[in-house]
Amino acid sequence: MLKKDLVIIGAGPAGLAAVLSAYNHGIRDILILERESFLGGILNQCIHNGFGLHIFKAELTGPEYAARYIEKIHEAGIEYWLDTMVIDLSKTRKITAMNETRGVIEIQAKAVVLAMGCRERTRGALNIPGFRPSGIFSAGTAQKYVNIDGYLPGREIVILGSGDIGLIMARRLTLEGAKVKMVLEIMPYSGGLKRNIVQCLDDYGIPLKLSHTIVNIHGKDRITGITYAKVDKNLEVIAGTEEYVSCDTLLLSVGLIPENELSRKAGVSINKMTQGPLVANNLETSVPGVYACGNVLHVHDLVDYVSEEAEEAGKSAALHILAKDRHDGMIKVQAGRGIRYTVPSAIDPEAIDKFVIIRFRVDNVYERASLMVRFDNDLVSNKEKRILTPGEMEQVILPKAWFTSRKDAESIIIEVGKE
Amino acid sequence: MDKTRQITCINCPLGCTLDVVIKPDDSLVVTGFQCERGEAYAKKEILHPMRTITSSVPVIDGEYPMVSVKTAGEISKDMIKNCMLALKDIVIKAPINIGDVIVHDVCSSGIDIVATRDVRKKT
Numbered sequence: 001m002l003k004k005d006l007v008i009i010g011a012g013p014a015g016l017a018a019v020l021s022a023y024n025h026g027i028r029d030i031l032i033l034e035r036e037s038f039l040g041g042i043l044n045q046c047i048h049n050g051f052g053l054h055i056f057k058a059e060l061t062g063p064e065y066a067a068r069y070i071e072k073i074h075e076a077g078i079e080y081w082l083d084t085m086v087i088d089l090s091k092t093r094k095i096t097a098m099n100e101t102r103g104v105i106e107i108q109a110k111a112v113v114l115a116m117g118c119r120e121r122t123r124g125a126l127n128i129p130g131f132r133p134s135g136i137f138s139a140g141t142a143q144k145y146v147n148i149d150g151y152l153p154g155r156e157i158v159i160l161g162s163g164d165i166g167l168i169m170a171r172r173l174t175l176e177g178a179k180v181k182m183v184l185e186i187m188p189y190s191g192g193l194k195r196n197i198v199q200c201l202d203d204y205g206i207p208l209k210l211s212h213t214i215v216n217i218h219g220k221d222r223i224t225g226i227t228y229a230k231v232d233k234n235l236e237v238i239a240g241t242e243e244y245v246s247c248d249t250l251l252l253s254v255g256l257i258p259e260n261e262l263s264r265k266a267g268v269s270i271n272k273m274t275q276g277p278l279v280a281n282n283l284e285t286s287v288p289g290v291y292a293c294g295n296v297l298h299v300h301d302l303v304d305y306v307s308e309e310a311e312e313a314g315k316s317a318a319l320h321i322l323a324k325d326r327h328d329g330m331i332k333v334q335a336g337r338g339i340r341y342t343v344p345s346a347i348d349p350e351a352i353d354k355f356v357i358i359r360f361r362v363d364n365v366y367e368r369a370s371l372m373v374r375f376d377n378d379l380v381s382n383k384e385k386r387i388l389t390p391g392e393m394e395q396v397i398l399p400k401a402w403f404t405s406r407k408d409a410e411s412i413i414i415e416v417g418k419e
Numbered sequence: 420m421d422k423t424r425q426i427t428c429i430n431c432p433l434g435c436t437l438d439v440v441i442k443p444d445d446s447l448v449v450t451g452f453q454c455e456r457g458e459a460y461a462k463k464e465i466l467h468p469m470r471t472i473t474s475s476v477p478v479i480d481g482e483y484p485m486v487s488v489k490t491a492g493e494i495s496k497d498m499i500k501n502c503m504l505a506l507k508d509i510v511i512k513a514p515i516n517i518g519d520v521i522v523h524d525v526c527s528s529g530i531d532i533v534a535t536r537d538v539r540k541k542t
Contacts, residue, residue, distance in 0.1 A: 038483075044536070047474070047475055047487035047488075047489075047535065049489060060535075061473055061487060061489055064517060067517055067537065148475075148483065148485060149484060149485065175499070194427045194429075195428070195429035195434045197427070199470070
């Protein structure tokens with residue numbers, strides 16, 4: 001059996017940042033496994049700009065952002081296998097993978113970083129009535145057709161869901177000459193970033209219909225149109241508000257799901273809210289020596305934060321391999337009022353370098369609110385926020401100093417305070 | 420009387436809400452920004468909106484069928500359509516390196532369109 005100190009599963013932004021971080025912490029016996037035929041993952045089809053402002057202080061496109069990491073991987077001479085599918089991962093970190101040249105191969109790793117990313121929710125998850133015609137795509141699939149393969153999926157488009165990929169594709173398809181008729185969003189607020197609403201919809205006069213959803217799909221061989229309707233507070237369709245609009249293409253941008261089949265096989269405990277592994281502040285999962293970062297852990301809106309998180313995971317994996325990691329008393333992190341989930345879900349105060357970042361999403365839109373951090377009943381921070389929305393991931397930074405006198409705290413609670 | 424406009428900053432994904440007061444003498448007072456780029460953006464967005472445009476164009480003999488491209492700087496928002504038309508019939512031969520000029524001085528904007536991905540020759 002092949003033996004490696006560190007195996008990284010997935011060579012998207014998370015995998016690439018994790019591997020470089022582990023390398024910089026002294027690990028050399030590394031293997032990256034990637035199922036696509038290139039490094040960089042989804043960044044390659046995200047040809048729009050806006051990446052890297054946080055990490056590189058430059059506005060890059062997705063492929064340019066990936067290239068910065070890929071170049072360093074090549075410089076360091078780190079081994080990677082492309083077109084390689086990982087089919088199993090055991091509790092003892094034994095990986096079963098396969099590709100065309102090697103067949104099925106087993107690899108024993110001292111540490112594993114899970115960086116498999118996420119996938120898109122499909123029509124099947126939505127229960128939309130109607131036929132099953134062609135012309136219905138997830139937004140990311142359409143993005144791949146246009147940007148990687150060079151095909152236009154259709155000419156008259158309706159987009160269901162206001163996730164970022166859907167918004168980006170509304171602009172992209174408009175620029176390529178298609179008519180994007182509308183974006184429908186069942187919630188009363190957008191699921192995407194504000195800047196994308198401005199830059200992708202407002203700039204091109206594409207209407208965003210909040211509190212609307214599709215109630216019927218028309219067409220037998222190819223989609224010919226949809227019926228949409230308004231929904232009430234309980235997201236139930238309001239009878240009599242139905243309207244028909246013709247289209248030859250429907251894009252779905254209705255959420256992303258962390259891809260954790262391998263994690264589950266390894267017995268990693270999964271957080272029901274994020275659908276990703278439960279991790280401590282060093283990004284270690286419930287299985288020792290197995291770390292998770294990026295969209296496999298929880299869905300991010302910013303690749304910069306993925307890279308940052310992955311660097312932490314890579315470093316932790318390196319410390320594990322060098323037997324320098326430690327496991328002392330953990331403080332639980334709880335999602336309090338208004339918070340949907342937190343990552344991490346536990347913090348080891350002894351393992352903090354300078355600070356810990358807790359990332360989370362709120363469960364509703366809150367204006368003129370505040371974010372409170374409590375150690376049990378002890379309020380340590382109360383930061384005013386002009387606006388909090390579920391579409392934008394939030395974070396609080398806990399400096400090490402906060403922990404010195406509070407090591408015996410049972411839990412850290414993050415919650416939304418309203419004026 | 421002062422006119423006010425509320426705009427969303429698009430410089431970074433934070434998307435700050437900026438309040439702009441347009442004074443009778445056409446000077447602007449911006450509030451709500453969290454970095455100096457927000458203030459500059461608000462002024463520019465009201466006086467002269469600019470955008471970076473990204474697209475992809477077909478490649479001949481490349482390891483991938485398409486190469487992603489962008490305007491190397493921002494162009495005027497009303498130039499977007501002509502910029503896309505200028506890319507309409509462009510086909511590029513591999514190899515291509517990040518930064519290679521695909522269209523020089525697009526629409527006389529003074530801005531080049533450049534490649535944003537390396538594409539090697541098909542082996």
